[in-house]
Amino acid sequence: MIREWELLDSKIDRDYRVFRIAVNHALSPRTREVGEFYTIETNDWVNIIPLTEDGKVVMIKQYRHGSQDITLEIPGGLVDDEGHKEAALRELKEETGYAGEEVQYLGAVNPNPAIFNNLCHTYLVKNARKVAETNFDPDEDIEVALVPLKEIPSLIEEKKITHALVIIAFHFYFMKNNYFHDGTK
Numbered sequence: 001m002i003r004e005w006e007l008l009d010s011k012i013d014r015d016y017r018v019f020r021i022a023v024n025h026a027l028s029p030r031t032r033e034v035g036e037f038y039t040i041e042t043n044d045w046v047n048i049i050p051l052t053e054d055g056k057v058v059m060i061k062q063y064r065h066g067s068q069d070i071t072l073e074i075p076g077g078l079v080d081d082e083g084h085k086e087a088a089l090r091e092l093k094e095e096t097g098y099a100g101e102e103v104q105y106l107g108a109v110n111p112n113p114a115i116f117n118n119l120c121h122t123y124l125v126k127n128a129r130k131v132a133e134t135n136f137d138p139d140e141d142i143e144v145a146l147v148p149l150k151e152i153p154s155l156i157e158e159k160k161i162t163h164a165l166v167i168i169a170f171h172f173y174f175m176k177n178n179y180f181h182d183g184t185k
Contacts, residue, residue: 003029045120046088047076050128100125106172
């Protein structure tokens with residue numbers, strides 16, 4: 001039977017503003033040996049599927065330094081000192097200038113439980129509409145794209161949407177709304 005390991009100590013090795021690297025020592029319940037593990041500690045993240053009244057998803061294109069590529073994504077970001085829903089609405093407005101009438105929680109996932117301590121929470125914002133100008137962080141360059149919802153499965157299949165957290169966000173949406181692969185209900 002798999003059992004939890006006993007955490008003996010944890011210390012922050014490095015702080016990189018949006019995440020910290022922790023060094024953890026934990027005792028194996030099976031071998032009674034102490035192992036050293038590095039984890040990434042960060043605040044929770046949020047993703048938002050903003051859906052316009054005419055069935056388009058407000059998406060963003062941006063350059064990502066990890067993949068060194070321009071990606072097609074939904075708005076999202078770090079939860080600061082506010083709640084998850086408030087962070088989702090803030091990120092939506094900052095990155096796209098859009099807001100909406102109805103906000104629905106779709107679910108959460110751990111981005112990678114082997115090394116991350118956080119969750120990524122996904123929200124649906126219905127009847128999204130442009131209400132303000134964008135307000136990018138200094139290191140953000142973002143282009144807004146309106147994409148018909150029915151095209152999302154094909155964009156994932158064609159590898160035009162490759163961000164795992166974006167794909168899982170749409171998985172939550174399609175499962176909760178009984179969408180099938182061809183975009184029909």
